[in-house]
Amino acid sequence: MYYRRTLTDEQINRELLGAVFSTPLWWVLLVSVLGFIVLGAASAVGFMVDQGLQVTGLNRSVFWGFFITNFVFWVGISHAGVMISAILRLSQAEWRRPMTRAAEVMTVFSLMTAAMMPLVHLGRLWRFYWFTPFDFARGIWPDVRSPLVWDPMAITTYLTGSVLFVYTALIPDLAVIRDRSTGWRKTVYGILSLNWHGNPRQWKLQAIAGILLSALILPVFVSVHSIVSWDFGVSLVPSWHVTVFAPYFVIGAVHSGVSAVVTLMAIMKKLYKLDNYIWEEHFDAVGRLLVVVATAWLFFFWLDLVFAFWLAEEQELTVWRLRLFHAPWSWLFLTFIVFSYVIPVPLWLSRRVRRNLTMMIITTLMVNVGMWLERFIIVVPSLMQKGPLTFDYAAYRPSIVEITIVGGTFALVAFLILMFSKFFPLIPLWEAKEGQRLGDAIKVGAISVPGIVKEE
């Protein structure tokens, strides 16, 4: 339970809409730099489209590399939004308030980025519609039983749901911006805010929509990364054909996604001076959650590892030997496990670390470096061996084109979040105000214990 800061509605409006109504120099500089990187990545995609996939490090046996790793990574990051927002909203956790919007926005932008990766990986982008049941000239229909076809369906559904989720929660804030804007901005925000005036009926509908979307999006949230895992799991590639992949991928996604939200919150707090809204207590609470999530993830990782040796199949063992004992994979493996769990989790057990902004930024960034490597280690070594029916086999080294494109995706997500913050508040105004109204205290003996109002 948190010791509340008393803020007036006017102060909340002024502080949280500051970024919308003014443009600081750092914002312009940062957006320019990120935009430049994104342009570089886009040029790399153009070059690759022109030259073909030969400019990548992909080859006959290693047909999935950096792009698919990055796809899995960004799908994972996108799980933060629902985890934080829907689950915490349904469970009425008070500490969710300042972080829901940032988490939801991160979901939308990372999912958009993830969806781009398979398209880039196609090489021939213009043939993306081949996954749809479209009767094109070849007369070959996509196999609807394939998870590769389910993927676009699931991602599209999740993206639609996430956009609705963000939008529903944005409406009251859009009305506030509308009422403080003039000219074309007033018109645009007026249209977007759907004539919101904050009457009881509108609040009731907004609350119901929020709860319904929270409940409905949860199965989609689980299904998306499960389907991504089945892209691997239902194949017979050694070390991919594992039953635990679906929950292992989902919990890993939550681990990396929540870590990314912490990084984002900490950076937001610094850049936008949100000290009145994002407190040490919020990092403390999410740090505890991360300990639980990370430990659950470790359990699934352990199951994957132990059962790899269960039947002692030579092909499976070969992949694991490569991952564990052969450089550079062994180094990457060590880095992954140390960064994802060994360093951050023991540190998060300390309340002082959980409440230290710099430490939380460092540890959560480490987690995501580790989790990116995890996906890389899952994807590539399994394909780098000679199977019973493969005629070619080769090693994989990412090309500069792949590295540029993948690097560009990180800049793209940051760029989009910064652009969003220019037009919409990153902390929900109405949630902040609701938190103020619902905060209370109870006297127990000589101490006043903070409490929260709940309706009878």
Added chain:
Amino acid sequence: MRISDPKDMWAEGPSEKEIVQDVLSRYHHISSRFLAWCGVLGILFLLAVVVVLIRLSNGFEDRSEWGYYSATLLFIALTFMSTPIISAGLRLAKGQWRRSMTRVPELYGVVGMLGLLMLFPAIAALPPIEGRRTIWFEWPTFAPMGWDAVGVLALVLTGLAMLWMLAIPDLAKVRDHFPLSGRQKFITWLAMGWVGSVRQWRIHRLGVLTLGGMYLLLFPLVATLLGSELSAGLLPGYKDAIQPAYLIIVGVQAGLALTLVTMYVLRSTGGYERYLGVDQFWALSKPLLALSLLWFYFWWSSFITFWYGRQPSEVNIIRFLMFESYRIPFLMAFFLNFVMPLLALMWNPVRKSLAGPALVSVGILIGTLFNTIRLVVSAYSVPDPTLHLLTELPKGQVPGAIDLLIVVGGISGAVLLFLIASKIIPPFSLWEMGEGTRLVRVRRFMNRTVRVISKQN
């Protein structure tokens, strides 16, 4: 004062003193009905013990004879021994409504002692680990019996320590409340001189946190051990990495169901309706629904991988455990653990009732029993677990009268232990309920009445 309305229990309900008086008087009184139930359960348990002893004298030549016994062990381990997790989890989540029901799942921790005793014959019936799949791989020293016993023992001791630690303040209340008798002497000893000093509370809090955390870590380990020993390791070609996690979900779902059924019985026969109201049933039915969905998700994750893989070993396992030999137990489990809870609990009026969650819970418990039978009896009926592939599917093993006696007797023994424990340790956490009365107030907020709920850090 509307003490019959459980919703208002914390804010407008009885004071801490009244709660203590009421709960302790019911706890202290041993009714003839209670004794009759203990007698019936005791007889059933003793009969099962006799049957098991006779089977023991026959040795372990025919492993399939021990299938139902081992299935009962897995059922008890998953259902009864998972319950302290619920208590630890709810305490971590700090829900106000939990205060009057956390002791029920904690009390089931005592059943671990029965589980530990039952472990030895089940493991002794296993074939040697050489040549077959086992979680111990190339490490046969003391495996499997020694390490399994250590794992289960650690879980049982942690469960008992957690129960005792959490109950110390209440045991002190019992000590101070009733005149000295034989039972009282034992309780006084258990209360360890508790006077409620600041230092004692600090140690208590630390102990509860540590033991709760330990239990949360140990239960998955034990579920992995038992699942691999009693089921996966005996089924040739069965490689299912999700099975331990699936068993944890099965266990926590069944543990929650057991808690709900026990709460319903305590409410309707024990006179505790003022503490176990719709609030508690409503709140618990939500995770029960979530666990039912997870039950399906974990099963499906395994099934779809096998189904698409179409490896001969995988196809045979699916046929054996789901579609041919053990089709009926599988369908029963699928219906009772997933379909029925989903169809019933998706409706808020059902969740927000007393009978709805309780009835669904009874179904879940029956489904879990079928599920453990499917997983364990099937495994014990395979003649040669050293094969790489299940070439011939053994027929489904229908229980005989002796098997039924073992199953019923084992479960009776578990319930009997709970009943006995509930007369040593109060079935309600008095200190937590007292805390609850201090941390809730009813206030006017705008034009309506609201509750202000506080949570400690």
